[in-house]
Amino acid sequence: MKTAGMTRETVTARLRAHGIQPTHQRIEIAHALFSRMEHMSADQVLALVNERHAETSKATVYNTLKLFVETRLVREVIVDPAKVFYDPNTTPHHHFFDVESGEITDIDAADISISGLPALPAGKVAAGIDLIIRIRANA
C-alpha cells in the first residue's frame, strides 16, 4: 500500500476498480483516507474534506463511508462506544485500542494465530474476526 503517491488519479482508479462511480465528493473522501492511511471517524473525514472550502455535506460523508464499507474499500472499526472509525487498511489485521486516549494502532494478523474456535452456529458464516487489545497507561 503506497501512501505517498496517493494522488486523486490513483484514488479515482481505485474507486472504479471497486465499481464505484467516482464523483467529486467520493474522490475527496477516499483521498482523505488513503493519503493518510489513518483510522478516522466520520466527523474527522467531514472536517478534512471541507478544510479548504466546504463542498461535502454530512449526509454525503455518511452515505459514502457506508458505500465504501459495503464495497470493502475500507473497513469499519468498532472499538469506541461513542463512534465508528473507518480504516483504509483492508489487509487482515487487528487493533490496539488505548482506552484513555482513544488511539488505535494496527496489529498485523500474519503474526497471530487463534486456535480452538468453536464451530459457527448452524447456517451462519463468519463476516469478520475482530481482535481488540484494550490498553491503558501502566500506573
Next chain:
Amino acid sequence: MKTAGMTRETVTARLRAHGIQPTHQRIEIAHALFSRMEHMSADQVLALVNERHAETSKATVYNTLKLFVETRLVREVIVDPAKVFYDPNTTPHHHFFDVESGEITDIDAADISISGLPALPAGKVAAGIDLIIRIRANA
C-alpha cells in the same frame, strides 16, 4: 454461576462483596442482569426494572451500570456500533455477534488460545482482550 436461585438476597450479598452499597435501584438492576444472565443494553435494563411500577430513572440506570463496570461486577461489550451491552458473565470469554439480528452469544475463552501477540506499547498494560466473531446468515 447459578442463575436459577438468584434471589434479591443473593444479589444484595454480591453487591456488598464488591463494595457496593445495595440500594433498591441497584438491587433491581443487578437482579435484572443476574437472574437472566443475558447481554442487555441500558435501555433494556431500564425497561425491565420499571416493568411493574416505575421506580428507577434513566440517569440511575446509567450511573449504576457504570459503577458495576468499574467494580467489575459486569462487563461492557462493545460490538454494536449503536449501543453498549452489559454482560453479567465476568468469566473470561469472547463473543459471536450476529450482525443481522444483533444477537450476542458467548464463547468460552478456556478453549481458545491466541498466540503471536506483539508486545504492548511501552508503558501500557492490557485492560482487556476482546475477540469478536461477526457472523451472518449463510446466503
Next chain:
DNA sequence: TGCCGCAATTAGACAGAGTCCAATTCTTAT
C-alpha cells in the same frame, strides 16, 4: 429516637453520532 451529613437518585435539559427525506443538482447515454 432524632438529627446531621453524605451518598444516591431524579427530571429534564443537553450533546453528539448517525439517519432520513424530499428537493435539487450532477452525470451519462442517447
Next chain:
DNA sequence: ATAAGAATTGGACTCTGTCTAATTGCGGCA
C-alpha cells in the same frame, strides 16, 4: 441538448448517553 437515473444536500429528527442542580434517602452517632 435532453431525459433518466444517480448522487448530493440541508435540515429535521432519533437515539444513546451525559450533565446538573435539586431532592431524597440512609447510616452513624449522640
